[in-house]
Amino acid sequence: MSSAVDWQQETRRYDRPHPRLKRMAAVLAAGPQRRLLDVGCSTATLRHLLPADFEYHGCDVADHAARLLPPGRFLHRDLNRSADLSFFRPCDIDAIHIGGVVEYLERPGEVLRELHGLVPPGAPLVCSLINFQSLRYADPRRRHPGWIYRPTLDEFRIELRDAGWRLLDERAFLGRSGWRGWWFRRWADLRGVDHPQTRAAAEQFILRAAAT
Numbered sequence: 001m002s003s004a005v006d007w008q009q010e011t012r013r014y015d016r017p018h019p020r021l022k023r024m025a026a027v028l029a030a031g032p033q034r035r036l037l038d039v040g041c042s043t044a045t046l047r048h049l050l051p052a053d054f055e056y057h058g059c060d061v062a063d064h065a066a067r068l069l070p071p072g073r074f075l076h077r078d079l080n081r082s083a084d085l086s087f088f089r090p091c092d093i094d095a096i097h098i099g100g101v102v103e104y105l106e107r108p109g110e111v112l113r114e115l116h117g118l119v120p121p122g123a124p125l126v127c128s129l130i131n132f133q134s135l136r137y138a139d140p141r142r143r144h145p146g147w148i149y150r151p152t153l154d155e156f157r158i159e160l161r162d163a164g165w166r167l168l169d170e171r172a173f174l175g176r177s178g179w180r181g182w183w184f185r186r187w188a189d190l191r192g193v194d195h196p197q198t199r200a201a202a203e204q205f206i207l208r209a210a211a212t
Helices: 007-014 019-029 045-049 086-091 108-116 153-162 178-191 196-201
Strands: 035-039 055-060 074-076 095-098 124-130 165-173 204-211
Touching: 019 045, 019 095, 019 124, 019 165, 019 204, 035 086, 035 108, 045 055, 055 086, 095 108, 108 153, 124 153, 124 165, 153 165, 153 204, 165 178, 178 196
Parallel strands: 035 055, 035 095, 055 074, 095 124
Antiparallel strands: 124 204, 165 204
16 A cells, blocks of 8 residues: 555544445345455444444454454455455455455556455455546545545446456445435436536445456
């Protein structure tokens, strides 16, 4: 990950679940898979948003979750130094969450392929992506200093496909809750993520894919 960021301190900002994480938790909870790997788990906040029958595993560049998860459930790893996730092979992972992470990766395709190799065919991947075509993030001053990978949605679709993932669903996300977030969600769902106004307004996308 970027050396410009103090990740031990940065990850503490995500103790409090934000609206995007809650939406992604709902997507995961709706499926039958229950052995989840959370890539970029920070302080394992997602674990508290999921049903109790989930078997939760985490991987992160900071080590906070090592004190929060049972032995054998956490890997402390900078994926820009090594994308090796074979630590989780004995865990029979059948679902992947990677939220707020891909933008910080130098070789996102390598990580996506490694994740694909951990799961059986049909296993879900729920992933978020900053919308760098939006009016908000077109301004470099609004970008996080650690963002290395800044693809368009179209470019990221290709990255997923080449890593062995079949895209199932894409949703636009405004970046906030309340009535504005609710209204935007309905509006964007009607128009789709490829509508020019959606591309201009959405701050992020939430994608659901399946391993081929």
